[in-house]
Amino acid sequence: MSFDEVVRLGQQRGFFFKAAESYPNTPAGFLDYGPLGVGLKNRFVELWRRLVVKRDGMLEIDGSQILPRAVFEASGHLAGFTDPFVKCGKCGSVFRPDKLVEEKTGKGVPEKLGGADYDQLMEKSGVRCLKCGSKLSGTTRFNMMFRVGIGPAQEEAYLRPETCQSIFVDFPLLFKTQRVKLPIGIAQVGKSFRNEIAPRQALIRLRELNQAEVEVFFNPKKADDPRYDRDLGTVLSFRLPDGSDRSVPLSEALKDGVVPHKLAAHHLALIAGLYEAAGIKRENIRFRVLSEEDRAFYSRAAYDLEVRLSWGWVELVACNYRGDYDLGGHAGVSGGNFSVDDDGEKVLPHVFELSLGIDRSIFALIESSMTGEGDRRVMALRPFLSPTQVCVFPLVNKDGLQEKAKELYGELRESFDAFYDDSGAIGRRYARADEAGVPACVTLDYDTLKDGTVTLRDRDTRGQQRVPAAELPSKLAALVRYPPMRNEARAG
Numbered sequence: 243m244s245f246d247e248v249v250r251l252g253q254q255r256g257f258f259f260k261a262a263e264s265y266p267n268t269p270a271g272f273l274d275y276g277p278l279g280v281g282l283k284n285r286f287v288e289l290w291r292r293l294v295v296k297r298d299g300m301l302e303i304d305g306s307q308i309l310p311r312a313v314f315e316a317s318g319h320l321a322g323f324t325d326p327f328v329k330c331g332k333c334g335s336v337f338r339p340d341k342l343v344e345e346k347t348g349k350g351v352p353e354k355l356g357g358a359d360y361d362q363l364m365e366k367s368g369v370r371c372l373k374c375g376s377k378l379s380g381t382t383r384f385n386m387m388f389r390v391g392i393g394p395a396q397e398e399a400y401l402r403p404e405t406c407q408s409i410f411v412d413f414p415l416l417f418k419t420q421r422v423k424l425p426i427g428i429a430q431v432g433k434s435f436r437n438e439i440a441p442r443q444a445l446i447r448l449r450e451l452n453q454a455e456v457e458v459f460f461n462p463k464k465a466d467d468p469r470y471d472r473d474l475g476t477v478l479s480f481r482l483p484d485g486s487d488r489s490v491p492l493s494e495a496l497k498d499g500v501v502p503h504k505l506a507a508h509h510l511a512l513i514a515g516l517y518e519a520a521g522i523k524r525e526n527i528r529f530r531v532l533s534e535e536d537r538a539f540y541s542r543a544a545y546d547l548e549v550r551l552s553w554g555w556v557e558l559v560a561c562n563y564r565g566d567y568d569l570g571g572h573a574g575v576s577g578g579n580f581s582v583d584d585d586g587e588k589v590l591p592h593v594f595e596l597s598l599g600i601d602r603s604i605f606a607l608i609e610s611s612m613t614g615e616g617d618r619r620v621m622a623l624r625p626f627l628s629p630t631q632v633c634v635f636p637l638v639n640k641d642g643l644q645e646k647a648k649e650l651y652g653e654l655r656e657s658f659d660a661f662y663d664d665s666g667a668i669g670r671r672y673a674r675a676d677e678a679g680v681p682a683c684v685t686l687d688y689d690t691l692k693d694g695t696v697t698l699r700d701r702d703t704r705g706q707q708r709v710p711a712a713e714l715p716s717k718l719a720a721l722v723r724y725p726p727m728r729n730e731a732r733a734g
C-alpha cells in the first residue's frame with residue numbers, strides 16, 4: 243500500500259483524518275483519530291504497557307503538558323530546539339533549507355549545519371521557492387516549542403515538546419515515594435507539541451503528537467549487570483553509520499562496541515520485541531546507529547528503531563543513551579538534589595531512553611497489515627490490536643433472525659468490542675469487516691433458531707466453523723488475548 247492509499251483508507255474507515263478539515267486554511271500537522279483509530283491506538287498502548295512497562299516493573303506517570311520556562315532552560319530546549327528555515331521574498335512561503343536541497347539534489351543533507359552552510363548549499367544547487375520560483379532569504383533559525391502565557395500576566399511557559407521532561411523533574415520525588423531501587427524505568431504516554439516548520443506526511447511528522455516514552459535510570463557503574471545476560475543471544479539488525487548492515491546477537495554487538503553496555507542491549511531487545519509482537523516481521527525491523535555528527539550533543543549512543551514500509555524505512559522509536567545530561571541539567575537550574583542512594587553509594591543516575599512515536603506506529607501497523615488483491619483488502623492486524631473484535635450478522639432480515647442476532651450482539655458487547663451489521667449481502671459485510679481488521683465474524687441463520695449454533699468465520703483463513711453460540715465468549719476471549727509478558731519470540 244502506498245503512503246497515499248494508507249491516508250485514504252484512514253479517512254474512509256475513520257481511523258484518522260485531518261483536524262478541522264471543513265475549514266480550508268487549517269494548518270497541516272494536526273490529526274483527529276476516529277473510532278477505529280482510537281481503538282487501535284488504545285490497544286497498541288496497552289500492548290506497550292504490558293510488554294515494556296509492566297514486564298520490566300517500570301513506573302508510569304501522567305505529567306502536565308504545560309511546563310514553566312525554567313524546565314526548558316534546564317533541558318536545553320530554549321537554546322537548542324530549533325530548525326533552520328528560509329522565506330520566499332515574494333510569496334512569503336516558508337521552507338526548510340535542508341529539505342529543499344535534499345529534494346533538488348536527491349542527496350542527504352546533515353541536520354546540524356550552520357546558516358551560512360545551508361545558504362551555500364542552496365546557492366550551489368540553485369534552489370528557488372517551490373511555490374512561485376522566486377529567490378529565497380538567507381537561513382535563520384526558529385524555536386519549535388509552542389509558547390503559552392499563564393494567567394493575565396502571561397507568564398512564560400511552553401507546551402512540552404517531548405513527554406520525558408516531567409519524568410526527569412519528578413524523578414527524585416518518585417524515587418523516594420515509590421521506594422524503588424536503581425535501575426528503574428519511568429514511563430509516560432501523552433501528547434507533545436512541536437511547531438514544525440513544514441509538516442508534510444500525515445502521521446509521520448505532526449505538530450501535535452502522541453508519544454510513549456521510557457526513561458531508564460541506572461548507576462553507570464552497573465550498566466553491565468548480569469541480569470541482562472538473558473538478552474545477549476537475541477539477534478538484532480543494525481544499519482551502521484557507514485551504510486553497512488549487520489544482523490548479530492547482542493553479545494557480538496556489545497563486543498564490537500555497536501552497543502555500549504548490557505542495559506542498552508536489553509532495552510533494544512525489549513522494544514524490538516514489542517513491534518514483533520505487534521505483527522511487524524523481524525526482517526522489517528532494524529536499528530539505525532546514529533553517527534556522532536547525527537546525535538544530539540548530550541547523546542553517548544543513539545539508535546533509531548526503523549520499520550520497513552512500502553515506501554521505505556520509517557523511524558518509530560528514538561533510543562538514546564543520554565548519560566547524566568538531563569538530571570544534571572535540572573539539578574543545576576533548579577538547585578534540587580537529583581542524586582540518589584544506590585546500595586550506599588551516592589549516584590547521579592544515567593539515563594537510557596526509548597522514545598516511541600505512537601502515531602507513526604499506528605500508521606506502520608495499518609500499512610504493514612494490509613493484504614489483499616484487487617478490490618479485496620484485508621487488514622490482518624493481530625487480533626489483540628483489532629479495534630473491533632467481533633461482528634454479528636443475521637443472514638437475512640426476517641423470521642426473527644435480526645432479533646436473535648441483536649440479542650447475541652448485546653451479550654457479546656459486554657465483554658468485547660462488537661459491531662452489529664444487517665445491511666447488504668453477507669459477502670459485502672464480510673468484506674467490510676475484513677478491511678476494518680475484525681478478526682472474527684458471527685453469522686446467525688435458520689439453523690441457529692433450531693439448535694443454537696452460529697457460523698464463526700476467521701478473517702485470515704476465511705474458514706468457517708459451526709459452533710454453539712454459548713461457546714463464543716470463551717473462543718473470542720482466547721482469540722483476542724494479549725501475548726504473555728515473558729514469552730515473546732527470541733531467536734539466536
Ligand SMILES: [Zn+2]
Nearest residue numbers: 330333371374
Ligand atoms: Zn514564493
